[in-house]
Amino acid sequence: MSVPALKKNALNARSSAVMNDLRVYAGAFQAYAQEHGDWPPGGGAPGTFPPGMEGYLGTTNWSRTTPIGGSYQFATQSPQAGGRYAAVIIISSTTDNPVTSDANQLADIDKKLDDGNLSTGNFFLGYRNYPVFVLEH
Amino acid sequence: MYRVTTSRLGPDARRVDAASENMDRGELSAEDLTVLLDAFTEIDPADNEESDPHVGVSGRGAKLIIRTSRGRLQVYDVRDHAAPATEMTVPAILARLDRIEAALPVQGDEAEQPPPTAPHRGIAFAMLTLGLILNGYILYSVFYVESVNKKVEVKLLTDADEVKAKESALAGSYATGAKVGDRVIEVDAAGQVRFYEIGAKGPINDSRDTFRIGRHDGLLCLTTAESGVVDLVGDTLVYYKDVYQRRRPLPKE
Numbered sequence: 145m146s147v148p149a150l151k152k153n154a155l156n157a158r159s160s161a162v163m164n165d166l167r168v169y170a171g172a173f174q175a176y177a178q179e180h181g182d183w184p185p186g187g188g189a190p191g192t193f194p195p196g197m198e199g200y201l202g203t204t205n206w207s208r209t210t211p212i213g214g215s216y217q218f219a220t221q222s223p224q225a226g227g228r229y230a231a232v233i234i235i236s237s238t239t240d241n242p243v244t245s246d247a248n249q250l251a252d253i254d255k256k257l258d259d260g261n262l263s264t265g266n267f268f269l270g271y272r273n274y275p276v277f278v279l280e281h
Numbered sequence: 282m283y284r285v286t287t288s289r290l291g292p293d294a295r296r297v298d299a300a301s302e303n304m305d306r307g308e309l310s311a312e313d314l315t316v317l318l319d320a321f322t323e324i325d326p327a328d329n330e331e332s333d334p335h336v337g338v339s340g341r342g343a344k345l346i347i348r349t350s351r352g353r354l355q356v357y358d359v360r361d362h363a364a365p366a367t368e369m370t371v372p373a374i375l376a377r378l379d380r381i382e383a384a385l386p387v388q389g390d391e392a393e394q395p396p397p398t399a400p401h402r403g404i405a406f407a408m409l410t411l412g413l414i415l416n417g418y419i420l421y422s423v424f425y426v427e428s429v430n431k432k433v434e435v436k437l438l439t440d441a442d443e444v445k446a447k448e449s450a451l452a453g454s455y456a457t458g459a460k461v462g463d464r465v466i467e468v469d470a471a472g473q474v475r476f477y478e479i480g481a482k483g484p485i486n487d488s489r490d491t492f493r494i495g496r497h498d499g500l501l502c503l504t505t506a507e508s509g510v511v512d513l514v515g516d517t518l519v520y521y522k523d524v525y526q527r528r529r530p531l532p533k534e
């Protein structure tokens with residue numbers, strides 16, 4: 145197998161892993177919202193469980209480094225790319241753990257998960273070009 | 282000394298022994314090898330035809346297979362299977378076994394070849410160039426990463442007085458709001474900038490950087506070492522499309 149093909153396979157695998165993570169987390173946050181009538185509180189640091197979410201996210205990869213670097217962060221009323229979003233999951237860089245800036249990787253995730261455009265839809269680039277996945281607009 | 286093996290030959294090498302498929306006779310001197318080869322030439326022609334007996338000899342300069350026909354020795358070079366047999370005398374065989382140059386027929390062949398003509402060199406050069414370009418493309422495609430963080434061409438302000446005046450005017454705290462989740466940019470007059478998010482228990486995603494003042498696309502901006510470009514639009518800052526309003530007085534986060 146050629147090196148470019150290996151690189152493409154690795155890119156696909158990372159995209160699929162992120163997509164799978166985000167779907168699992170979206171389900172967990174929606175379950176919380178249904179049971180409690182609102183989203184959990186935001187304002188937590190990347191990689192930390194939002195208050196009340198340990199039971200929903202405890203068995204997931206939430207607190208680990210994401211497949212594309214950085215850490216998952218939940219935020220409410222979050223200003224992103226000129227808009228404000230009620231609830232989002234952000235993949236944020238942390239000290240010594242940057243999220244990828246690889247345009248091909250991020251576009252591939254968007255293509256698999258959303259509309260393929262990193263400026264629009266429910267998956268886009270927000271603050272510092274960190275990937276943002278919208279749970280509620 | 283020569284390493285000698287015989288195939289289908291009796292002990293004295295004068296008769297065929299079909300049962301003796303291969304016999305290692307060890308290291309023989311030139312005299313012993315001469316005796317053996319002389320005896321080999323006396324082998325019965327009918328037996329010789331039927332059993333194909335032969336002698337294998339390795340010397341410093343060659344490895345030969347020797348057969349006999351009508352009392353003469355036919356020599357084959359093990360390293361050149363395609364070459365026909367050469368009829369040789371025993372002294373010539375010994376000389377061939379000892380001659381180092383003869384052991385390197387490839388070099389000899391190369392030396393005899395005419396130098397490459399211009400078309401050959403051209404084709405070789407074209408193939409080499411094509412290979413290098415292909416390898417270069419593969420390496421480029423593997424290691425090149427197109428970043429989403431596009432570099433903005435900023436023309437820095439050079440007038441010291443103007444820079445100082447702008448830094449003083451810019452100094453302050455700017456925010457997208459005052460609630461949890463909002464973000465703050467604090468600019469000081471000494472060229473330092475701080476970015477953070479208002480968290481539930483205090484600032485999160487807190488980072489500091491240095492900045493210089495410049496312009497791009499007609500906009501005044503702060504260009505930072507690590508954090509990209511912050512535009513100044515009126516009395517607000519615009520960073521990754523989010524608008525940061527100036528806060529007064531400077532709060533303590």
